[in-house]
Amino acid sequence: MNAIYLSGSGNTKHIVTLLLQELGGSGICAPIESEDAMKALEGDELLLAYPTMFSNIPYLVRDFINSHETAWKGKKIFLITTMGLFAGDGTGCAARLLKKYGAEITGGLQIVMPDSIGDCKALKKSKEQNKAIIEKADKRIIEAAKQMRAGKYPKEGLSFAAHMAGLFGQRLWFYNKTTGYKDNVKIDPSKCIGCGICAKNCPTQNIKIVDGKAVASSKCTMCYRCINHCPKQAMTLLGKTLYEQPTFDKNSK
Ligand SMILES: Cc1cc2nc3c(=O)[nH]c(=O)nc-3n(C[C@H](O)[C@H](O)[C@H](O)COP(=O)(O)O)c2cc1C
Known part of the structure; x- marks a missing residue:
């Protein structure tokens, strides 16, 4: 897989990564923006994973699914979404789109x-x-992998009830947030030192170093x-003040 x-x-x-490892998989595990993602797409079975954004799929994931529409036919796909609190049908949003293209x-x-x-x-x-949240998540993944190895696949986020919860709980009110790419990354030029870490990290190559x-x-x-890796805390997006720069490594230590 x-x-x-x-x-x-x-x-x-x-x-x-943990789920793939617990499933005993030695398959490709590729960031969506990498060339390896195209190689990963060639397999018959796939894990597709992304963060929930406003109870929806990040636009880059939607764009990836739509721009490879012929690749999904007959493919078996297990969806994973991570979230801070509430996803509703975070997996269901991708599931409906992928089914349209013939995926199982x-x-x-x-x-x-x-x-x-x-x-x-x-x-x-x-x-x-x-x-504590990460420890709990790890336990859930290990348990889910055990079930999956026994042929029982969890179906979180895929029901009609989850669809309604995601739609009315959040997506409807914030729909415009995830319907396209955005232009509102703010960079404070008085703080930016032009190190290029943001540009290197951006999955859509949205940032360039100019002068x-x-x-x-x-x-x-x-x-x-980009925002969470900026060494000078020069960037913001949805808010105006940066309170912290969460990354998995900092949170897990
Ligand atoms: C723009 C944006 C919107 C988000 N919306 C939600 C949300 O609707 N519900 C939720 O529980 N978490 C939400 N989150 C939190 C992330 O889904 C969560 O922290 C996720 O684990 C981040 O994964 P990543 O580190 O792989 O990007 C949002 C995060 C971002 C950046």
């Missing part, structure tokens, strides 16, 4: 992980709380990887 994932602060990467959805997992939005105060937790300063364009998928 191969895996393709999008991960901003590293949560989803951790979860999908074998199941889904929706895993609570630390929040990745550093410029918004809501959902912030202490280090100890985040560590020694980072400049963002209009292809942001809101993963927060």
Whole structure:
């Protein structure tokens, strides 16, 4: 089994890597933006994983699914979404789209992980709380893998009830947030030192260094990887103030 994932602060990467390992898989595990994702797509069985965004799929994942529409026919796909609190039908959103292209959805997992939005105060937790969340998530993955090895696939986020919860609980009110790429990455030029870490990390190559300063364009998928890795705390997206820079490594220590 191969895996393709999008991960901003590293949560989803951790979860999908652990699941693949627990399933005894030696398949390709590739970031969605990498060339290896195309190789991973060639297999018959796939794990597709991404962070929940406003109870929806990140636009980059939707774009990837739509732009490889012929690749999904007959493929068995297990969906994983990670979330800070509430996903509703985070897996279901991708499931419906993939089914349209002929994929078979074998199941889904929706895993609570630390929040990745550093410029918004809501959902912030202490280090100890985040560590406990990760430990709980790891246990859930190990248990899910045990079930999957026995042929029982969890179906989280795929029911009609989950669809209604995701739609009315959040997606309807924030629908415009995930219907396309965004142009609202803000970079403070007085803080930016032009190191290029943001540009290197961006999965959509949305950031360039121009005259020694980072400049963002209009292809942001809101993963927060640039913001959470900026050594000068020069970037924000949804909020105006950066409160912390969550990354899986910091949260797990
Ligand atoms: C733009 C954005 C929107 C988000 N929306 C939700 C949400 O609707 N519900 C939720 O529980 N978590 C939400 N989160 C939190 C992430 O889904 C969660 O922290 C996830 O584990 C991050 O995974 P990653 O590190 O692989 O990117 C959101 C995060 C971002 C960046």
